[in-house]
Amino acid sequence: xxxxxxxxxxxxxxxxxxxxxxxxxxxxxxxxxxxxxxxxxxxxxxxxxxxxxxxxxxxxxxxxxxxxxxxxxxxxxxxxxxxxxxxxxxxxxxxxxxxxxxxxxxxxxxxx
Amino acid sequence: xxxxxxxxxxxxxxxxxxxxxxxxxxxxxxxxxxxxxxxxxxxxxxxxxxxxxxxxxxxxxxxxxxxxxxxxxxxxxxxxxxxxxxxxxxxxxxxxxxxxxxxxxxxxxxxxxxx
Numbered sequence: 639x640x641x642x643x644x645x646x647x648x649x650x651x652x653x654x655x656x657x658x659x660x661x662x663x664x665x666x667x668x669x670x671x672x673x674x675x676x677x678x679x680x681x682x683x684x685x686x687x688x689x690x691x692x693x694x695x696x697x698x699x700x701x702x703x704x705x706x707x708x709x710x711x712x713x714x715x716x717x718x719x720x721x722x723x724x725x726x727x728x729x730x731x732x733x734x735x736x737x738x739x740x741x742x743x744x745x746x747x748x749x750x
Numbered sequence: 751x752x753x754x755x756x757x758x759x760x761x762x763x764x765x766x767x768x769x770x771x772x773x774x775x776x777x778x779x780x781x782x783x784x785x786x787x788x789x790x791x792x793x794x795x796x797x798x799x800x801x802x803x804x805x806x807x808x809x810x811x812x813x814x815x816x817x818x819x820x821x822x823x824x825x826x827x828x829x830x831x832x833x834x835x836x837x838x839x840x841x842x843x844x845x846x847x848x849x850x851x852x853x854x855x856x857x858x859x860x861x862x863x864x865x
Binding site: 729 | 800855
């Protein structure tokens with residue numbers, strides 16, 4: 639079983655503040671890392687697919703970086719808004735196959 | 751624009767009963783997946799399929815069976831439900847295009863309670 643860990647498990651952020659959190663994954667046999675956003679009572683929606691070491695992706699106020707050599711990815715939220723409240727999942731795709739291994743998620747709550 | 755549709759959305763079973771959860775996708779995706787989501791555990795893969803007529807075990811396959819008789823449908827069966835199978839079940843589908851495994855598209859989930 640692959641070890642994909644996210645920290646912290648939960649995060650309270652004041653509206654307007656920026657924040658970031660981590661996804662750790664195996665540094666060997668890497669193929670891709672996915673990030674998903676999961677709002678309460680909805681289903682997960684894809685944010686980013688990252689494949690290359692040093693990749694940086696951006697979508698609005700949310701961005702992500704990738705370090706495959708050391709096995710981590712950061713997700714950043716700039717100027718957090720209440721609508722950013724969600725659980726953010728990372729998922730590791732190894733070179734061997736076509737199935738994702740998900741981390742436990744970071745639950746972000748943005749307080750007005 | 752249905753995407754991934756799961757039925758039913760809710761179900762309550764008694765221990766020992768059987769049932770089938772249906773997942774249907776209209777995006778012509780090759781890959782389909784069944785996950786379960788439990789508090790503090792994230793999404794765990796039960797079974798998956800890389801194409802019509804093929805299935806494979808995921809991380810937590812015990813107590814479940816699956817079938818992919820048609821490309822658009824992926825069925826998850828519980829032969830003899832146990833309280834430990836109380837969970838929220840998510841189906842997802844994806845494709846391999848442009849040299850990349852594309853992001854997974856998820857259904858809305860099925861909340862299953864086993865008494």
